[in-house]
Amino acid sequence: MKITEYIAFTIDRFPKGYVFTYEDFYDEVKKKEAIIKALNRMADSGKIAKLSKGKYYKPEETPFGELEPNQYQVVKDLMEEDGKVTGYLTGYSIYNELGLTTQVSNTIQIGKNVVRPKLKRGKYTIRFVRQKNTITKENIPLLQILDSLRYIKKIPDTTIQKSTERLKNIIAELSGEDKQSMVRLAKKYPPSTRALLGAILEELGDSAYTEKLKNSLNPITTYNLPGASKALSTAENWNIK
Known part of the structure; x- marks a missing residue:
């Protein structure tokens, strides 16, 4: 099978919106330059779409036009290294998914232990947020909640009161084990995050998890989160104003 035929055959098997590079074909075809030329020709002809230099995707056509890849596909290579998870979607990318806002941003934020300068990829600006905890597949949902608290x-397009109410509902659905893990992970977050998490857990009647959070805070420090007290009757206990 010719290189172009092999590439076309392989692309046909990719799901719509899947982002790929020449490396997706490298195990089978050892001619890097030939692969890149073939991909660029396919992009020029409209058979595939180009996301950024060296990155392509299989577009999905709808009655409303061509769909772009989802944000995970756009940055998946920045969140994994040698099969190990090294980052996760956070910030604007996750606020919408968690129901905290209806706004969709062209900025993609990634939590990583080691940050790097921002970069552009297609229409997206990609920024990095330092995460001090070890990142695992299991704790990513908890880190995303903690980042939202932080x-x-x-x-965007909401209030602290509404966000607090929504996050309280999300945390209420967590298991006791997850709440305990969240308290442990929160130790590496700023005091204001720990205070807000403590107030939410106390409001939910989960005081068994709050002692460690309370002990980690300076009792005379106050936290300025206007509107949080309207969502939490316990806000004052945590010096949240």
């Missing part, structure tokens, strides 16, 4: 003032 940056609650920056969630």
